[in-house]
Amino acid sequence: MEGKCAGGSKKAEEARKDVEEAEKKKKVNEEAKRRRKSIEDKRAVEEQERKRKAEQDRKIAEDALKIKEAERQRNTEAQRDGCTYKTFLNCNPAEFHEDSDPVIVTNWLKEIEDIFEISECSSRQRVKYASHLLKGEARHWWDMIKIAHGDDVASVIIWEKFKDLVMENYCPQGLLEEEFLKLQQNDMTVPKYIAKFNEKARFAKYQVATEERKIKRYIWGLRARIRGPVQQARPSTFQEAVELALMVEKENNRQLKEEGDNKRKRENRDDDMKRSKPIVVKWRMLESINHAPYARKNTRGNVGMTIVIIVGSQATRLKNVKLSGFVLNAKVRDIRLFDCPERKPQEAQEKVGYNGKQVEYKDTQPRKTMGRVFQLTAENA
Known part of the structure; x- marks a missing residue:
């Protein structure tokens, strides 16, 4: 009996040792996996940082090239005589007296830029020549700019800065967006409303940043008799909304014409009956x-x-x-x-x-x- 008990105890001890050994191996494997995962995560972070730094270096290099190219262009233009003021005036540039209509303001700036290109006006001459086209209240405004920045401001600032100053003074962004948000068709035809919508949308880019927002704003401004059918159709693109509005307006006009013709026929028939x-x-x-x-x-x-x-x-x-x-x-x-x-x-x-x-x-x-x-x-x- 004692021999059997001793044999059983020995087997139990061996089984316990096997279990302990298996648990140790399991812990070792788990620790190894955790270390590998940590190393992989660290490598991923390092790779992301490397890519970010490479992208940053690339942008710095591109900016440096742009600055160098701009400097070269300025030096090239500085070496040229540009054009005389008389040559510039011979292109018949329009004067600017003051206007709050953003379309008129932007069209004037674009026209002056076209004349710069035709007359081969240098960049250092552009603001000086353009500022002499400011008349009336616009001239008073420019005089205030000169007082604030110095009399040589026309030679210091670049053309892009001049355009920003003009737009900020005569066409504030907040006012442009407000005008766009108030735009309604009223007595305009659909084609005229579309033209006015696109015209004002140029100066309220945030309000039409997405196709969905642009469609919603366009439909909102339509007349009630046109807006209802277009909304029910649920257009998925702006072009589809435009075409639907044109179709609805055409049908409305046809019905109005038919009603008018019927009314005239009734009136003529009444007149004929009075005489017959x-x-x-x-x-x-x-x-x-x-x-x-x-x-x-x-x-x-x-x-x-x-x-x-x-x-x-x-x-x-x-x-x-x-x-x-x-x-x-x-x-x-x-x-x-x-x-x-x-x-x-x-x-x-x-x-x-x-x-x-x-x-x-x-x-x-x-x-x-x-x-x-x-x-x-x-x-x-």
Whole structure:
């Protein structure tokens, strides 16, 4: 028994040692992995830093080349005589008196730049020549600049700086963006609104920085009758929004023209009816009611049916007759009732109405005598 117990204890001890050894190996492997990961992370950081420094060095080198090229160009231009002021004026540059319209200001600056190129004006002459084109209030503004920076400011600052000063004074960026945000179509056509939108968008680049923002701002400025259909279409590009607005405006104009043509036709038809004789139409009996006799001179009594004559020359009505319908959306003006000779009840009689429109007349004062209600239907005699 003692031998068996000793053998069991030995095996248990060996198993425990194996477990401890496995745990040690596991810890060693984990530590090795952690060290490798740390080394890899360190190398990645070093690589990123190396790339950043290389990019920085590249930019520094590019800037140095640009500075060197600019210096060379200045030296080359300095060696040239440039152009005389007379040569510059012979190109007919426009004067600038002061204007808050950014388009006019930028167009003037662009025109002067074109003249610089044509006249071969050197960079050291540009501000000096351009500043002499400032007149009126613009000249007073430039005099204040000279007081602040010295009389030789025209020889010191470069052309790009001069342009910035002009734009900042006459076309502040905040004002330009405000004007753009207030832009609406109003009574402009869609093509004119598009031109104005693109014109002002040049000076509010942040407001149209993305296609989505540009589309939203463009649609917002459209007239309500155009804006609704364009919004419902959900255009994905600015060009699509422009084309949709043009299509909607074209359809609106077509409908307005059609409505105007129909109105003129109705007016012409009304004028023709005033000048023409009444139109004779057929009638049919609907039902019998008590109807008061209406005696008329030179008639054969009130036996049979009643002839209704509609004349548009006067605005009188019989008191005992109520008009329950409309003719061409206008009330019938003159109604005359005449007794007709005796005829068979179902025999077709001729009634008079306007232009084939269905009209109904009812007697509003029932009496003892039996009469009829008639409905006039359109059918030319």
